[in-house]
Structures are given as C-alpha cells and as structure tokens.
Amino acid sequence: xxxxxxxxxxxxxxxxxxxxxxxxxxxxxxxxxxxxxxxxxxxxxxxxxxxxxxxxxxxxxxxxxxxxxxxxxxxxxxxxxxxxxxxxxxxxxxxxxxxxxxxxxxxxxxxxxxxxxxxxxxxxxxxxxxxxxxxxxxxxxxxxxxxxxxxxxxxxxxxxxxxxxxxxxxxxxxxxxxxxxxxxxxxxxxxxxxxxx
Amino acid sequence: xxxxxxxxxxxxxxxxxxxxxxxxxxxxxxxxxxxxxxxxxxxxxxxxxxxxxxxxxxxxxxxxxxxxxxxxxxxxxxxxxxxxxxxxxxxxxxxxxxxxxxxxxxxxxxxxxxxxxxxxxxxxxxxxxxxxxxxxxxxxxxxxxxxxxxxxxxxxxxxxxxxxxxxxxxxxxxxx
Numbered sequence: 594x595x596x597x598x599x600x601x602x603x604x605x606x607x608x609x610x611x612x613x614x615x616x617x618x619x620x621x622x623x624x625x626x627x628x629x630x631x632x633x634x635x636x637x638x639x640x641x642x643x644x645x646x647x648x649x650x651x652x653x654x655x656x657x658x659x660x661x662x663x664x665x666x667x668x669x670x671x672x673x674x675x676x677x678x679x680x681x682x683x684x685x686x687x688x689x690x691x692x693x694x695x696x697x698x699x700x701x702x703x704x705x706x707x708x709x710x711x712x713x714x715x716x717x718x719x720x721x722x723x724x725x726x727x728x729x730x731x732x733x734x735x736x737x738x739x740x741x742x743x744x745x746x747x748x749x750x751x752x753x754x755x756x757x758x759x760x761x762x763x764x765x766x767x768x769x770x771x772x773x774x775x776x777x778x779x780x781x782x783x784x785x786x787x788x789x790x
Numbered sequence: 791x792x793x794x795x796x797x798x799x800x801x802x803x804x805x806x807x808x809x810x811x812x813x814x815x816x817x818x819x820x821x822x823x824x825x826x827x828x829x830x831x832x833x834x835x836x837x838x839x840x841x842x843x844x845x846x847x848x849x850x851x852x853x854x855x856x857x858x859x860x861x862x863x864x865x866x867x868x869x870x871x872x873x874x875x876x877x878x879x880x881x882x883x884x885x886x887x888x889x890x891x892x893x894x895x896x897x898x899x900x901x902x903x904x905x906x907x908x909x910x911x912x913x914x915x916x917x918x919x920x921x922x923x924x925x926x927x928x929x930x931x932x933x934x935x936x937x938x939x940x941x942x943x944x945x946x947x948x949x950x951x952x953x954x955x956x957x958x959x960x961x962x963x964x965x966x
Contacts, residue, residue, distance in 0.1 A: 616850035620949070623851075649888070655902060656887045657810040658880040659819075659853035666884035678885045682877045689845070689854035694869050696844045697858045700837075710836075711966075712959035715933075717839035717924055719955030722934045723948055724820065724917030726941025731910040733942070745907035752911030753918050756825070763825040763915060767811060767818065767908055774904025 603640070603672045605680050611638070612665050612684035623650060623661035630664075640672050662686065741778045748774050797864050798871045805856055805875030811912060812853065821912035823859055824919050835923035837862045843956075846948040933958075 603611070615633060619626035627650070634640045641649070649671075653664035662682060669681025703709050732749055748770045755761040804826050811818030820842065827833040841862060845855020853876055860872030926934070937955075940946040 618849060620849050648891070652887050652891055653884065655899065656883045657812060658883050659809065659812045659851050659876070661851040662853060662876070662880050663884040663887070665851075666881055667888040670885045670888040675881075675885060678881050678888075679877075682881050683873075685850055686854055686873055686877070687850075689848035689850035689852075690857040690869070690873060692848040693841065693844050693854050693858045694861055694866070697841065697861045697869075700840060708960065708963040711963045712956050713836040713840050714924070715955045715959030715962070716843045716952055717836055717920065718926070718930055718934050719937055719951050720839040720842055721917050721921050721924075722937025723941055723951055724913045724920070725934070726938040726946075728910040728913040728917065729938065729942045730945075731906050731913070734906065741903070745904075745910075748904070748907040749911040749914065752908070753915040756915050757918055757922070763821055763912070764807075767821075767912055770908045770911065771901060771904055774907055775901045778903045778907070 603677070605673055605676050608669055608673045608677045609680040609684040612669065612681040613687060615665070616685040616688040619661075623653065623664055626661070634668065640668065744774065744777045794864065794867075798867055801860055801863060801868055801871045802875045805860070805872050806879050809853075809876050809879045811909065818909040818912040819853070819856075821916040821919075823856075824916050827859070827863065828923065829919060833859065833862055835920050839920060843952040846952050852948075 611633070615626075615630065619629050623630075631643065631646060635643055635646055649667045650660075650664055653660045653667060656663055658666075662685065665681045665685040666678045670678040673680065700709070728749070732745065752763070752766045752770055755766045756763045804822065808819040808822035811822060824838065828835055828838045838859065841858030842855045844858055845852050848854060856872040856876055857869040860868035860870070862868075864871070921934075937946070937951055941948075941951065
C-alpha cells in the first residue's frame with residue numbers, strides 16, 4: 594500500500610480535474626458507479642489496485658460521512674495528501690451541487706405556476722415512500738439474531754416515538770440509541786446498511 | 791453577529807453535525823435537517839422534499855442535495871456554507887480513515903451493527919415527520935405504500951421514484 598502511494602502521487606489540479614469528471618459522469622451513488630470508478634482509477638490511471646478500491650469503498654461505507662464523498666476523499670488523500678483530499682471533495686461535489694442550485698433557482702422563479710405545486714406534492718409523497726422503504730430495507734437487511742433484532746426494533750421504533758409523540762430531541766435519541774445499540778447488538782458478518790442510499 | 795451571519799453559522803453547524811449520521815450511506819442526515827428547519831416551520835416540507843428529490847437525479851454524490859437546502863434557507867451563501875459544512879467532517883474523517891485505515895476500522899466496526907437500526911429509526915422519523923406536515927388522501931396512502939414496497943422488495947432506484955412521482959403529478963395537473 595505504501596509503495597502504491599509513492600508511485601501514484603498526483604498534482605492537485607489533476608486530482609481536482611479527475612474528480613470533477615467523475616462528479617459529472619457517475620450517477621446513482623458509489624455502488625452504482627463502481628464500474629466507472631474502476632475503469633478510471635484502476636484501469637486507466639492505475640492509481641489504485643482492484644483490492645485497494647474495494648477496501649476503500651468498504652471503509653468509506655464504515656465512516657460517518659456520505660460514502661461516495663468519503664471514497665473520493667480517501668482516494669484524494671492517498672494520491673495527494675490532505676490537499677488532495679480537500680480538492681477531491683470540492684471537485685466531486687461541484688457538478689451535482691451546481692445542478693441542484695440551478696434547479697432550486699428555477700423552482701423559486703416558477704413558484705407561481707400551478708403545475709409546480711402538484712408536482713412538488715407528488716414528489717413529496719415519493720420521498721416519504723423512499724424514506725419509509727429504505728428504513729424497512731435497512732432494518733430487514735441487518736439480518737442478526739433474535740435478541741439483536743428485538744433491540745433493533747426497540748431502537749428503530751423508539752426513535753420516532755420519542756421524537757414525534759414525546760417531542761424529544763432527535764439528536765439525544767440518535768446518540769443514546771447508537772451507544773446503547775453498540776453495547777447490546779453485535780455482528781461482524783453482515784453490514785446490511787451499506788447498500789442503502 | 792447579524793441575523794444573516796448567525797443563520798449561516800447555524801447552517802454550517804447543523805449540516806456538519808448531520809453529516810455524522812450518514813454512517814453506512816444512510817439518510818440519518820435528513821432527520822436532523824427536518825428536526826432543525828422543517829418541523830419548526832423555517833423550511834417548507836415541499837421545498838425540503840424537492841431539494842432531496844433533485845439530489846437523487848444529479849450526478850456525483852447524492853448528498854449534494856444539501857446545497858438546495860442551504861439555498862432555500864439563505865440563498866447562495868447558504869448553499870456555499872452547506873458545501874463547506876458537509877466537506878469539513880468528511881475530509882477530516884475520511885483522511886484519518888485513509889491514514890489509519892487498519893487501526894480505525896475495528897473501532898468504527900463497534901458501531902456498525904447498531905447504526906443500521908439507528909439510521910432506520912431516523913429515516914422513519916423523517917418520513918413520518920414529513921407525512922405529518924402534508925395532508926394525505928387515502929388514495930395517496932396507497933401511492934406511498936406502493937413506493938415503500940417497491941423500494942423495499944424491488945430496490946427501486948430513488949431517481950426513478952422521484953421522476954415517476956413528478957410524472958404522476960404532471961399527469962394529474964394535465965387531467966385536472
């Protein structure tokens with residue numbers, strides 16, 4: 594790994610350009626873009642080996658950060674140090690962010706149009722379905738033993754009950770659940786949450 | 791500090807903090823954003839859902855939707871601050887993880903089994919909170935239930951769900 598690092602240092606402008614291009618061309622999140630990333634980082638530029646790529650992708654899914662962004666930062670760090678990490682972060686976010694901002698500006702401009710209110714309502718319903726569906730998928734995907742599932746169910750339902758019915762603090766509920774859960778739930782085989790966007 | 795500057799500082803802090811709940815690629819971040827700005831009425835549920843929906847359609851990391859949240863809250867400076875807010879913890883965390891890859895992963899692994907349940911609970915909170923802010927007709931409950939089943943059982947792509955939902959909205963507008 595150290596040899597790989599020494600052989601693969603890139604100037605900051607090359608790192609920024611590389612991740613800007615990836616930010617323009619990778620759709621659907623990190624796992625969906627795995628082939629595109631492999632072609633660019635492993636086969637074409639030889640910055641990583643296939644094993645490095647897999648290892649960094651898994652590590653990106655394990656740290657508390659958006660995983661595609663975390664993967665870009667980890668690769669940026671390996672090929673350009675801390676400035677490579679900063680450059681890769683900004684460069685990969687830039688294309689999507691510019692499109693999001695443009696769409697939001699247009700939304701404000703067209704806010705008087707009656708069609709927009711209906712479209713936004715149905716998109717809102719779609720987002721509710723997405724959140725609930727992903728929550729169910731994440732819960733079911735954990736695949737642990739019966740006791741862990743029981744604790745998981747208490748955590749999963751306890752957070753909305755505490756926050757919505759008792760108007761409690763979400764942050765307290767989430768942090769307390771994470772600490773309690775890490776003490777009571779154990780698994781080292783199936784990281785079921787890693788594939789949910 | 792002026793109101794605008796304090797709002798920008800608040801946006802930076804909330805987005806940076808919410809980034810920590812993206813563990814494992816989950817959307818715990820959404821619940822934090824909703825808790826801070828949607829539930830108190832600072833950001834409308836429609837714009838919140840709209841920004842998230844757009845984020846699912848654009849290239850690159852889907853977390854770029856936070857720029858839309860920042861824009862709706864405080865214009866272009868808000869969008870810029872969101873980018874900084876999401877980048878700071880990620881650059882620090884991911885750089886440390888890349889540097890001490892083998893040492894850190896066993897500590898992070900302690901939280902991984904529970905994190906799925908915590909983030910599932912946070913997503914459920916965000917979805918329920920959003921639903922409570924919208925008056926939903928019985929027919930629309932069926933629509934939401936279909937999406938839940940599709941996402942859960944068939945792994946429907948979020949971008950496709952958003953596009954289809956928008957398309958149905960357009961059809962209903964045209965037919966009405």
